[in-house]
Amino acid sequence: MSNRHSDEIDPVTGYGTTGHDWNGIKELNTPFPRIVIWALILTFLYSVVAWILLPAWPTGKSYTKGLLGLDQGETASEGYATIAAGRQDWMARLQSEDFGELQADVSLMRAVLPAAKRLFADNCAVCHGASGQGNTGFPVLADDNWLWSGEPDEIADIIRFGINSDHSDARISEMPSFDWMERADRIKLARLVAVLPNQVTDPESPASVLFMDNCAACHGDGGAGGLGIGAPSLTDGSVIYGQDAQTVLQTLNRGRKGVMPAWSGRLTDAEIKLLTLFVVQMGQSHGEAER
Template sequence: MTEQTDPRQLPGADPHTGNRKVDPVTGYDTTGHDWGGITELNTAFPKIVIWALVLTFLYSVVAWILLPAWPIGRDYTRGLLGLDQGEEAVSGFRALSEERTDWLDRFTTPDFAALQSDPALLEHAMPAAQRLFGDNCAACHGSSGQGGPGFPVLADDYWLWSGDPEEIAVTIRDGINANDDSRIAEMPSFGWMDRPERASLADYVAALPAGAVDASGPAAALFTENCAACHGDGGEGGLGIGAPSLTDAATIYGQDAETVFQTISHGRIGVMPAWAGRLSEAEVNLLAVYVAALATAGGGGAE
């Protein structure tokens, strides 16, 4: 006699209706939904996810109570811990300022020779000076003082008013063409001059660095009549009036004949902002020492 099997125990049969379907791979019941042969398992929601949600909710409640959380108009709840990140930031800034006060105060008096000869002081000051330079000067002069078109190189030995830190401090403090107290450096336009004369003069100036000029020719006479008053008889500059030398590679805009022609025709006027009022006197002097050190380290390049 053959043993009878309850059809409700057979794979694929529902224990109540006889239509129960079981996934043969996982052994889980299916929902009965079928998408082109893909069935949906009727699995329980993972307990680890439930616990994660519960713990996250509990943490949020604790955080709401202990930490700043709820906005109240223009203010917010401080929480039981009374934390205030604004106050912490101000406190940290004050602590940092107090920490550097000892060595920064040394720069208030511009005794640059003493400042530059103190290795221990410079060890503390130069990293701060580098950050100060990056925040205020690098946008125009480059992160290492390499300059660019229209902005002079600071890491070389070519200067309009000398590279002594005393003179650099004056430029930083008062700027160039920035206000009534600034240094003045302006190249006027010679557009009134006939174009052939401007072209001849441009060729003459472009040839000055190589020394390949005819000192007795008509172009030299044009230079003497129109340029020597500012740039010197031989184009050597250095007269303390913001007129650069034309006999070296230290050019801000370029010294090829075409660029010089544009300069002669339209003139040039650059502006160096005045940092007095935005930087303290100690910070100005600190930057002056830093920039002078850039020139010493990279001297000889082109401005």
């Protein structure tokens, strides 16, 4: 590479060269693009105007307000107040009317469900999924399978008090460990439970006898479920931890005790009713889709 002063003019572009030569490739001495210069000038002028008109510079505990006096905090508060005022009528109805009256009013349900969907996304979706599809250890809400009844009042109480929570009115649901049982018997039980959703089992088999002696008291004869005591059905494929033989064996070895927190301290009664209506609607939509 050579580096020397040059007055040479490039015959193609008409620009002079810098005198830099890289193995026969010469560098043109082109001027800085005017459009970039103007863009920089306009950007600087805009920043000066923005500093004057808009909130900009921190001043310790506060900031310069700008000549326009804009405050996004106040704007957000005003927007929230507007939304709250628009909801006031139906929020009052949620507090005073029972679920049957609320569900019978089609126009009311149409108005409240968008707000209910947002409330569900903010408080429930992280565990139960955005569409109530459930996750490992967290039940599906978009179906008709419930540990207790799926009646709205029962769902509302579960939201309000929780399951295995520290609330005195919480629902209790616990699968004890069967580690006291012989491992061979636990394996037999695990294999039996794994096939219950898909096939009829021999009630006289050793595994079925083990089930009747140790599991039927909670899960019902044949694993049909103990509705009302928090023992799930083992025949509908809705077990939240999984129902393959290996997972069932882990459950027998260690037990299970999931927790649904109580929401009574965070959500109002009207919001709990709103969530309940949304959960019920998800289950109804699932039933209609299956039909």
